[in-house]
Amino acid sequence: MPRLKLTIAYVGTNYCGWQIQAFSRRPQPTVQEELERVAERVLGTPVRIFGSGRTDSGVHAEGQVAHFDVPEDKADRDWQRTFNAMLPDDIAVLDVERVASDFHARINATGKIYAYSLWLTRRYTPPRLFPFVWATGPVDVAAMDAAARHLEGTHDFSTFRNVGTEVETCVRTLRSISRSPHGPLPGADTPDYARVGIPLQLTWYFEADGFLKQMVRNLMGTLVACGTGKLSPDAVPSLLAACDRAQAPATAPAQGLSLARVLY
Amino acid sequence: MPRLKLTIAYVGTNYCGWQIQAFSRRPQPTVQEELERVAERVLGTPVRIFGSGRTDSGVHAEGQVAHFDVPEDKADRDWQRTFNAMLPDDIAVLDVERVASDFHARINATGKIYAYSLWLTRRYTPPRLFPFVWATGPVDVAAMDAAARHLEGTHDFSTFRNVGTEVETCVRTLRSISRSPHGPLPGADTPDYARVGIPLQLTWYFEADGFLKQMVRNLMGTLVACGTGKLSPDAVPSLLAACDRAQAPATAPAQGLSLARVLY
Numbered sequence: 001m002p003r004l005k006l007t008i009a010y011v012g013t014n015y016c017g018w019q020i021q022a023f024s025r026r027p028q029p030t031v032q033e034e035l036e037r038v039a040e041r042v043l044g045t046p047v048r049i050f051g052s053g054r055t056d057s058g059v060h061a062e063g064q065v066a067h068f069d070v071p072e073d074k075a076d077r078d079w080q081r082t083f084n085a086m087l088p089d090d091i092a093v094l095d096v097e098r099v100a101s102d103f104h105a106r107i108n109a110t111g112k113i114y115a116y117s118l119w120l121t122r123r124y125t126p127p128r129l130f131p132f133v134w135a136t137g138p139v140d141v142a143a144m145d146a147a148a149r150h151l152e153g154t155h156d157f158s159t160f161r162n163v164g165t166e167v168e169t170c171v172r173t174l175r176s177i178s179r180s181p182h183g184p185l186p187g188a189d190t191p192d193y194a195r196v197g198i199p200l201q202l203t204w205y206f207e208a209d210g211f212l213k214q215m216v217r218n219l220m221g222t223l224v225a226c227g228t229g230k231l232s233p234d235a236v237p238s239l240l241a242a243c244d245r246a247q248a249p250a251t252a253p254a255q256g257l258s259l260a261r262v263l264y
Numbered sequence: 265m266p267r268l269k270l271t272i273a274y275v276g277t278n279y280c281g282w283q284i285q286a287f288s289r290r291p292q293p294t295v296q297e298e299l300e301r302v303a304e305r306v307l308g309t310p311v312r313i314f315g316s317g318r319t320d321s322g323v324h325a326e327g328q329v330a331h332f333d334v335p336e337d338k339a340d341r342d343w344q345r346t347f348n349a350m351l352p353d354d355i356a357v358l359d360v361e362r363v364a365s366d367f368h369a370r371i372n373a374t375g376k377i378y379a380y381s382l383w384l385t386r387r388y389t390p391p392r393l394f395p396f397v398w399a400t401g402p403v404d405v406a407a408m409d410a411a412a413r414h415l416e417g418t419h420d421f422s423t424f425r426n427v428g429t430e431v432e433t434c435v436r437t438l439r440s441i442s443r444s445p446h447g448p449l450p451g452a453d454t455p456d457y458a459r460v461g462i463p464l465q466l467t468w469y470f471e472a473d474g475f476l477k478q479m480v481r482n483l484m485g486t487l488v489a490c491g492t493g494k495l496s497p498d499a500v501p502s503l504l505a506a507c508d509r510a511q512a513p514a515t516a517p518a519q520g521l522s523l524a525r526v527l528y
Contacts, residue, residue, distance in 0.1 A: 011391040060392075084388050089395075092388040124348050124356040127275040128324075128396065131353075 002075035003103055006049075006083070007095040008035070008064040013131050013255070014090060018055040018064065028057075031064070031091055038086040039068060042077075052105045052112070052262040056214065058254035060132065062115070063094070065262040067105045110209065111175065111263040114216040116256050117203045118224070133201060134220075134256035139227030141179075141202070146233035147226040148177035148204075151219060151240065158243035160219050161212035162251065170243070172215070175207045177223075205260065217252040218245075225249035266339035267367055270313070270347070271359035272299070272328040277395050277519070278354060282319045282328065292321075295328070295355055302350040303332060306341075316369045316376070316526040320478065322518035324396065326379070327358070327525040331369045374473065375439065375527040378480040380520050381467045382488070397465060398484075398520035403491030405443075405466070410497035411490040412441035412468075415483060415504065422507035424483050425476035426515065434507070436479070439471045441487075469524065481516040482509070489513035 008031070016028040020036075032049055039047040049068040055061055070077075075098060083093040119125050119133040151174055158170040180203040204223065206216050222239065225231035231239075231249060239248055272295070280292040284300075296313055303311040313332040319325055334341075339362060347357040383389050383397035415438055422434040444467040468487065470480050486503065489495035495503075495513060503512055 009388075009391055062390075080387055089389075090391045092391050092394075094388055094390075123344055124273075124358055125353075126326075126358075127273055127354045127356050130356075132392065 001069040001101070002072055003067055003069050003099050003101045004075070004079060005097045005099045005103060005105065006035070006066045006068075006079075006093055007097075008066060009062050009092050009094055010060060010064070011090040011131065012055060012058050012060040015057070017057045017059065018051050018053075018061075031055075031061075032066075034087055034091055035066065035083070038083055039070075041086065042082055043070065043074060050105050052109050052259075053211075055259050056217070056254050056257075060255075060258040062258055063261040064259050065105045065109070065264075067099065067103060069101075105262070108264055109262050111207060112211060112259065113205055113207045113261040113263070114211065115203050115205050115258045115260040116216060116220045116252065117201055117258075118256065120200045120202060129201065131255055132258070134224075134253050136224050136228065139202075139224060140229065141227065143229075143233050144204075144223045144227040145179075147223050147231075147236045150233065150236040151222075152177055155240055156243055157212055157215055157240075159239055159245055159248050160215050160222070161245060162214040162218065163245075165213045167212065170212055172212065173209045174219075175209070177204060177206055177219075179204045207263075214251055216257055217254065218248060220252035220256070221249045224252060265333040265365070266336055267331055267333050267363050267365045268339070268343060269359075269361045269363045269367060269369065270299070270330045270332075270343075270357055271361075272330060273326050273356050273358055274324060274328070275354040275395065276319060276322050276324040279321070281321045281323065282315050282317075282325075295319075295325075296330075298351055298355055299330065299347070302347055303334075305350065306346055307334065307338060314369050316373050317475075319523050320481070320518050320521075324519075324522040326522055327377075328523050329369045329373070329526040329528075331363065331367060333365075369526070372528055373526050375471060376475060376523065377469055377471045377525040377527070378475065379467050379469050379522045379524040380480060380484045380516065381465055381522075382520065384464045384466060393465060395519055396522070398488075398517050400488050400492065403466075403488060404493065405491065407493075407497050408468075408487045408491040409443075411487050411495075411500045414497065414500040415486075416441055419504055420507055421476055421479055421504075423503055423509055423512050424479050424486070425509060426478040426482065427509075429477045431476060434476055436476065437473045438483075439473070441468060441470055441483075443468045471527075478515055480521055481518065482512060484516035484520070485513045488516060 010031050016030050018031045020030050020032050035049050049066050051066040079096045080093050117133045119135040122137040125135045154173040156170045226233050274295050280294050282295045284294050284296050299313045313330050315330040343360045344357050381397045383399040386401040389399045418437040420434045421436050490497045
């Protein structure tokens with residue numbers, strides 16, 4: 001059967017994450033359920049949609065990827081229009097592509113990029129940004145950059161992994177941690193943000209060949225601990241070497257995180 | 265009594281506009297009510313907060329201004345922190361300033377700037393932007409610019425005024441209509457929006473000495489009619505001269521509109 005690759009954006013605030021929870025008693029749906037519901041209604045048969053991986057409850061996506069199979073006579077349908085007409089407003093299909101029938105959204109992924117945004121004053125958070133940032137207050141960006149340099153590379157990331165998912169190894173290659181430059185604010189073209197004058201939103205990007213459970217949120221929690229003076233960047237190598245989650249600072253909140261892109 | 269000037273941002277989606285509705289049976293609160301509720305709880309007495317003007321149901325603000333009076337012994341309280349701790353997340357006080365006791369948020373305003381955002385493809389709307397744009401699909405920006413040139417200046421704007429509020433005159437000076445350049449997208453720093461390559465969100469700014477009821481939304485409805493070929497920009501001068509709301513295109517939806525700034 002023809003296979004379709006979906007690129008999906010969502011605001012995760014009202015979802016219990018990407019993946020369908022077995023035996024869930026929670027009232028919130030998952031993004032996967034919403035997509036499957038549309039596909040099933042169109043195809044008249046149960047459909048499984050395979051994502052590149054889970055996102056936690058409350059985490060957003062700008063470029064989640066998933067695949068599913070459709071009968072040949074339904075393959076050329078305008079699936080993007082169909083999905084976007086029937087999905088809730090907080091989920092959008094950005095792109096639909098016909099791919100080889102052995103393409104697999106999870107298995108073929110060669111890497112992922114996650115974005116994590118901070119808001120750097122505690123005086124106020126702009127209501128538009130509230131669902132998408134962690135309002136940490138001011139941070140020492142240079143200290144965070146120094147800590148980031150220790151985290152990049154191939155390591156056992158057990159220290160930054162929450163338990164709950166079986167994995168064969170905790171070794172991952174964190175290709176890069178970068179951040180947005182001190183440039184204009186998103187929304188800087190509106191007069192009132194412009195007068196703030198300094199960039200109060202900063203976004204960090206984490207690119208790796210794969211991520212462990214809550215790894216980005218745990219890495220970000222450690223970067224912010226360095227940025228707020230609670231942890232020295234020099235302590236990061238021993239933290240990493242300890243392979244002990246209990247030693248690392250607290251997990252950063254879900255709302256600042258977004259799955260920016262899946263690489264193939 | 266000391267007078268305080270508040271600069272306020274809000275996401276208008278869940279509010280019945282700025283102003284308290286007399287005899288309202290609607291379940292949604294207004295932004296003014298939320299602010300007064302906080303001030304009353306702190307001061308222990310009914311408080312009236314005066315805004316620079318109304319915003320419609322569903323319209324947002326980045327820089328609404330309001331004033332209220334407080335007893336001398338409460339004037340130096342950290343009012344910004346108080347408001348932001350007690351307000352819902354979709355309203356934020358960006359600034360609090362002590363002003364002269366004859367300052368009036370509405371009467372002293374010398375002008376206002378409204379922003380209106382369009383999303384230029386109907387294939388999808390990014391979930392983060394959905395509450396803040398009108399998804400018109402592609403528009404002819406040059407035709408809209410030509411129409412804007414006819415609307416700028418001092419005119420009787422009756423054609424672009426919805427009835428419902430008594431005013432002495434419909435003459436206003438529309439100082440300028442400008443728009444965001446074809447620059448990078450908001451969110452262009454995330455890989456998946458960047459690959460779109462062209463700016464799919466465009467924002468128009470309207471600056472005038474004052475606005476009539478739904479004037480910006482009516483002006484935007486006319487600009488978009490020009491941008492989608494339903495109206496010739498050359499027809500705009502006679503539309504304006506007709507002073508007849510029935511002749512103008514439909515009102516643009518509330519959600520794309522934001523009160524960007526009040527000028528004093």
